[in-house]
Amino acid sequence: MSENVARRGFLVGGAVLLTAGCTSNEPAAAPSSSAPVPAPAASGNDEPGEKVTIGFSAPAADHGWIAAIAKNAEATAKQYSDVEFKPVEPTNDINQQISAVESLIAAKVNVLVILPNDGQQLNQVALQASEAGIPVVNLDRVFPDKLAYRTWVGGDNYGMGVAAGHYIGTQLKDKGVSKPVIVEIQGIATLPLTQDRSRGFADALKKYGFSVTAQQDAQFTVETGNEVATSLLQAHKKIDAMWNQDDDQGVGVLAAIKEAGRDEFIMVGGAGSLNAMKEIQSGSSVLKATVTYSPTMASSAIKLARLIAQGKGMSDLVEKQVPQSITLASETITKENVEQYLELGFES
Known part of the structure; x- marks a missing residue:
């Protein structure tokens, strides 16, 4: 396909x-x-x-x-x-x-x-x-x-990872979670920009004593995002946090999560698509934040x-x-500030 x-x-x-x-x-x-x-x-x-x-x-x-x-x-x-x-x-x-x-x-x-x-x-x-x-x-x-x-x-690819890592680290620490299961869905694994994002994510998580449990790339596509998320959800019966590096492939990731009926974890996206922002705005999605890459x-x-x-x-x-x-710079969009970002978007 x-x-x-x-x-x-x-x-x-x-x-x-x-x-x-x-x-x-x-x-x-x-x-x-x-x-x-x-x-x-x-x-x-x-x-x-x-x-x-x-x-x-x-x-x-x-x-x-x-x-x-x-x-x-x-x-x-x-x-x-x-x-x-x-x-x-x-x-x-x-x-x-x-x-x-x-x-x-x-x-x-x-x-x-x-x-x-x-x-x-x-x-x-x-x-x-x-x-x-x-x-x-x-x-x-x-x-x-x-x-x-x-x-x-x-x-700032490294900064994207840092922003995502700090958000997840803070959320899990505040909830008192120890030894969390954290999964990461990359874009194209061979690209330096993807590697920088992963490195920033790992470095930020270290500040909280956390590390990535499982990592898989999804090629920046909706279809592969869906396939990779499905695989990770099947492999891990309980997840505490997920970082998906790209909101476009995140459309497939979110579809897989909804299909599986999983909602026990928090998810952070990457780039800042309208689709992601509306999910965040709803307050009913596992997607709680996205980090920008304009x-x-x-x-x-x-x-x-x-x-x-x-x-x-x-x-x-x-x-x-x-x-x-x-x-x-990479900024973090959450339910608290998503309103000010919605008007800055454009249909693609």
Whole structure:
């Protein structure tokens, strides 16, 4: 079964991801389903400048979070009259993505924004771009060679794990639970971002004297999330806490939990989808919190790419150049604060 079919089987309503600020500290308008990205705040950097072409490559948008990445990138590029946005066909095939990036290099775009399917495997083509004089803004999944990119922008994967671990640790300690059974459902286990999330989770749990009992990856898909959760529920007759690293695959995870009739544990999600937030808001779900990983990092990447291509720095910083690395913070959404996050979402 394809992921799209799986999503139709399990998902009620669209996924919603959170918004974040970009290169200015001016307040941003809340997005809606038709306009997910806030308009650029008024600043000298937002005034029309030298015309630049921004090449863009990302995986196929068959996942709610990835779909939001593509939408945010395109919408932000359209806000600037001095930007020509040149996306290539999104793909989950490594070789096809390499070929697509090579086509952008051959087209001599001014700057590239790349979210690689796998940073290790696309590292060489990013190096080719850099060596050709085309700066690369590396989005989310990082290239291992720093010479392959000019600037990296992404979420705090380690921080996601830390936030989830602290929430679970605090909840279990407050309940007086000792030697808890804690299960973790990862995304794609081979990706450094997944490994960082797991490491942060484990490190935070250590502060409470806890550790992960069982860990399994679910490939960021609804179908596999359902299969993995079913397997873990069958293997552990009693669970105290579960961390699911991705709210999109969490649709399948929650379906499995409901099918099994299990409610003895607390669950934390990851990313901040509307589906997850509504579960949290209901107060009747095992899902008690989710930790954010905002896809509006794509909006920031486009803004940064434009500035780099035009030889500008960020207006709120003293330095004259865009920083080499920008990490977004991960926030914890619970029933107590979910109301303020709901309006920041957009349908994917």
